[in-house]
Amino acid sequence: MNKTLSIVLSVLGFTVSSSALELRIGSFFGMRTMNDAAIKDIYGEGTVLYPIVHLDLLAGFGLGASFELYDRSGTVQPYGESTRLKITGMEGFFSYSINLKIARPYVRAGIGSYDYEQSVESDYLAGYKVKAKKTAPHFAAGVVLKILKPVYFAVEAKYVPLKLRPIEDEVDLGGWRFAAGLGLAIGI
Amino acid sequence: MCYPDDNVILKRLGWTGGKRQTGVFAWAAVFAISMLGLGQTAAAQGLRGYISCSLSQPPVGFGAGLSFYSAVWSLIEKPLNGFQIGLPSTWIIPDNSDNATVPLCPVGTTARKWPERGPTWASVFQTVEGGLGYWAGTRFHYGPPKFSMNGTPNCYDDEIASPGWGFFRNAAALPDSLMGIAQLSNRILVPPDGLPFQGNPEGLILGYAWMALPFTDPKGGSPPTGDQSWTLFVNSANFKGPVAYYIPETWSKISKGYPFDDGRGLDARPGIAGGGAIEINTVPYFTALDSRRVLYSRIPQLRFPVDGQGRTILVQDVKFYSNAALHDRLKAWRAGGAASGGTFDTAGAMEPAMTTRPTAFTQDGKSLTNMAGIVETRIFSPNVFGLQWHANPIADQGFFPEYFRDEMAGRVAIPPSQVPSETNLSFREFSPAQTGTPYTSPSTGAWIAPGPARGPYQATLADFSKVTYYWYRFVDQPAFQQFGWSEVEKALLQSLVEKIHAGWPIDRNYIPPPSGGALAAFDPALIVIPPAGCEVGYVPIVTGQERVPQPPAVPTNAQIQRIAVNYGFFKVYTNRLTWQANTQNSVDISSYRIYRKAKDAAESAWSLFVDLPGSSTTYDDRGLRKDQLFFYRITAVSSQGFESDPVAIGN
Numbered sequence: 107m108n109k110t111l112s113i114v115l116s117v118l119g120f121t122v123s124s125s126a127l128e129l130r131i132g133s134f135f136g137m138r139t140m141n142d143a144a145i146k147d148i149y150g151e152g153t154v155l156y157p158i159v160h161l162d163l164l165a166g167f168g169l170g171a172s173f174e175l176y177d178r179s180g181t182v183q184p185y186g187e188s189t190r191l192k193i194t195g196m197e198g199f200f201s202y203s204i205n206l207k208i209a210r211p212y213v214r215a216g217i218g219s220y221d222y223e224q225s226v227e228s229d230y231l232a233g234y235k236v237k238a239k240k241t242a243p244h245f246a247a248g249v250v251l252k253i254l255k256p257v258y259f260a261v262e263a264k265y266v267p268l269k270l271r272p273i274e275d276e277v278d279l280g281g282w283r284f285a286a287g288l289g290l291a292i293g294i
Numbered sequence: 295m296c297y298p299d300d301n302v303i304l305k306r307l308g309w310t311g312g313k314r315q316t317g318v319f320a321w322a323a324v325f326a327i328s329m330l331g332l333g334q335t336a337a338a339q340g341l342r343g344y345i346s347c348s349l350s351q352p353p354v355g356f357g358a359g360l361s362f363y364s365a366v367w368s369l370i371e372k373p374l375n376g377f378q379i380g381l382p383s384t385w386i387i388p389d390n391s392d393n394a395t396v397p398l399c400p401v402g403t404t405a406r407k408w409p410e411r412g413p414t415w416a417s418v419f420q421t422v423e424g425g426l427g428y429w430a431g432t433r434f435h436y437g438p439p440k441f442s443m444n445g446t447p448n449c450y451d452d453e454i455a456s457p458g459w460g461f462f463r464n465a466a467a468l469p470d471s472l473m474g475i476a477q478l479s480n481r482i483l484v485p486p487d488g489l490p491f492q493g494n495p496e497g498l499i500l501g502y503a504w505m506a507l508p509f510t511d512p513k514g515g516s517p518p519t520g521d522q523s524w525t526l527f528v529n530s531a532n533f534k535g536p537v538a539y540y541i542p543e544t545w546s547k548i549s550k551g552y553p554f555d556d557g558r559g560l561d562a563r564p565g566i567a568g569g570g571a572i573e574i575n576t577v578p579y580f581t582a583l584d585s586r587r588v589l590y591s592r593i594p595q596l597r598f599p600v601d602g603q604g605r606t607i608l609v610q611d612v613k614f615y616s617n618a619a620l621h622d623r624l625k626a627w628r629a630g631g632a633a634s635g636g637t638f639d640t641a642g643a644m645e646p647a648m649t650t651r652p653t654a655f656t657q658d659g660k661s662l663t664n665m666a667g668i669v670e671t672r673i674f675s676p677n678v679f680g681l682q683w684h685a686n687p688i689a690d691q692g693f694f695p696e697y698f699r700d701e702m703a704g705r706v707a708i709p710p711s712q713v714p715s716e717t718n719l720s721f722r723e724f725s726p727a728q729t730g731t732p733y734t735s736p737s738t739g740a741w742i743a744p745g746p747a748r749g750p751y752q753a754t755l756a757d758f759s760k761v762t763y764y765w766y767r768f769v770d771q772p773a774f775q776q777f778g779w780s781e782v783e784k785a786l787l788q789s790l791v792e793k794i795h796a797g798w799p800i801d802r803n804y805i806p807p808p809s810g811g812a813l814a815a816f817d818p819a820l821i822v823i824p825p826a827g828c829e830v831g832y833v834p835i836v837t838g839q840e841r842v843p844q845p846p847a848v849p850t851n852a853q854i855q856r857i858a859v860n861y862g863f864f865k866v867y868t869n870r871l872t873w874q875a876n877t878q879n880s881v882d883i884s885s886y887r888i889y890r891k892a893k894d895a896a897e898s899a900w901s902l903f904v905d906l907p908g909s910s911t912t913y914d915d916r917g918l919r920k921d922q923l924f925f926y927r928i929t930a931v932s933s934q935g936f937e938s939d940p941v942a943i944g945n
Contacts, residue, residue, distance in 0.1 A: 142862065144860045144862045145863075147860075147862075148861070148862050149862075182860075184857070184859070185859065189861070191862070224861070224862065226861060229917075230866065230917030231861070231917065232917075234861070234866065236863045272863050272864075273863055273864040274864055274865075274920075275864055275865065277862060
């Protein structure tokens, strides 16, 4: 299998690293887009922070987990009511990467469980409670750069499709994350 | 009314110091609009002008009476604070043309301080005036004008306007010794705040007459008193006949201690109809500068009734009367002769010739330079005077221009479209008229001794006031009690009045009917029927008048707007209700109430939803689901707690 894959990658011009296992622990921070226009109007798009642990196993395949946090405040017009939206997600994923020594591009996909909760300071919203959980897939691609071992730097684009209907209107909390990460890569 | 400003009017019309001039009887519409300091300029005189015509001098002997018909209409859309207007009215003074040098007004009287009236002060010695109009002192406002008598017996020291009451200035009844009008009719009330009309008498006419009648004999002594009782007759759609009269002693009193005036008052001398006036003064007036520092002004809209030919008939069918019209027949009846029906014999009447005068308006001392193209005075037929309105780009026919622009040559009337928006003049609101304090009479003196025979009774009038009145035996009414008449004198007078009550109905044409036009009707609540046992010889005397709390007018321009408030995960709906205060309101609004029921609910489901401050003009019914639809009713609540009819809106 390794031989076959090495041949394939050699044909493609890549040099495969001899290291097979690597644990990366770090955190991404970056911009987040919000698909839902109404949510975006109220809270904006803002930033996202997600710690991540990633274990590269054999032949470029790996697995990992991350925790994602989105916490934004906003104002609902026309009455200027203060509101807060907090989304947390626990994600697990599988990955595939190519070890090019300094650079390690990868793709990953997985599933996450997202808790979301909205609070509004209003006297007129009895019966309108937004607090629930939703499972959704996510997809990401990026590259890990090992410039100063064991520290690594990474950039990643991640997309989470997260459509839900907590009350009556369907809301798409999904969107892209364009993040940069920093962490430690430990060879095992 | 007719204070010193009338001096100017009289002089302009040819009157000087009581001398009888040629063509002396004149009608004048006098616009004297003063600013209230609103806007950017200091308080100043706003608008002044004349709409007048003159009448030829009547022959000698025709000083015993006068009648005419005057247009009755609402000159303004709603009663305004401090707004005073007199519609075409008359002015009668005693004929003292035989005196060219001696003052008729004793030293110390009010008018004697007006040197321009000298040397005789004849024009301000004694007057019968009043008529149709709006007066700043009016306490109960309702829209159309009112009719009020007014007489000045002593050089403007006092004014007497109704049985027991003065001319608006004081809410308290006159002192016993100053009363001067006797209630004659037993069918119509004479409230101290004037007689209101029924409905909106747009373009209708009212006929009225002042006739010198011999209800009593001349009296000798000091001072002597003549036999002339100047009696008001009216000709309306629902009341015709005599109303009240000035007691002769009212006029002769002034010569007590001033013998020169003996026999020179209206009790003894022929009357001269020396001038009439529409007076407009104390009218709110806004001014503002535009961005180029040009001054613009605005007055309330003044409206006139206009026929299909662009004409406003102001006065018609003027007649002067001699004693042959009624005086002589009444005197004979009183002496036991043939009964008089009270109608004016045309053999004792004459119609003067009319001539008109051009209009001249000023504002802040500057001429309005383009008014001739808008409206002009006109004699439409030999005894009909009025205004001819011309088609013009500034205002519709029948509407006096509201807006003016200051220019080098004067003030120019302009259409609203030429007023720069930055002046905000079109958004300014003139303050509505305020209700005055109630009229009250004492429970002492002439009001109770000998006192009334029946009462109290009450009537609610069209001006939102309530009058309290009692039935007095005619000679027991308060105005007579100061004179100390003998029982014989009282009995003679009482006997004559009882014959009048029995023989003069209220649907007879005492004044000759008008040559054209329809008669206005007085407020039907003024028309009363004597109680059983008081059918003749008793008269209703108003002892008080107060405001009847009225509900506010319905809020206007009520609208509903459905607003979706998007919280991202859900939408919640708002019904935004908006309305405006009704500009017809003459009461203070303390709150607005909103009632609500679900769209599909029964009528019984209406319930008070919210009570808002009186300054509110909007309310958001928030937190509604998409399927929650409602109907609303909005009412205004006055500071007295009265609630208007609702205006309804709904999803």
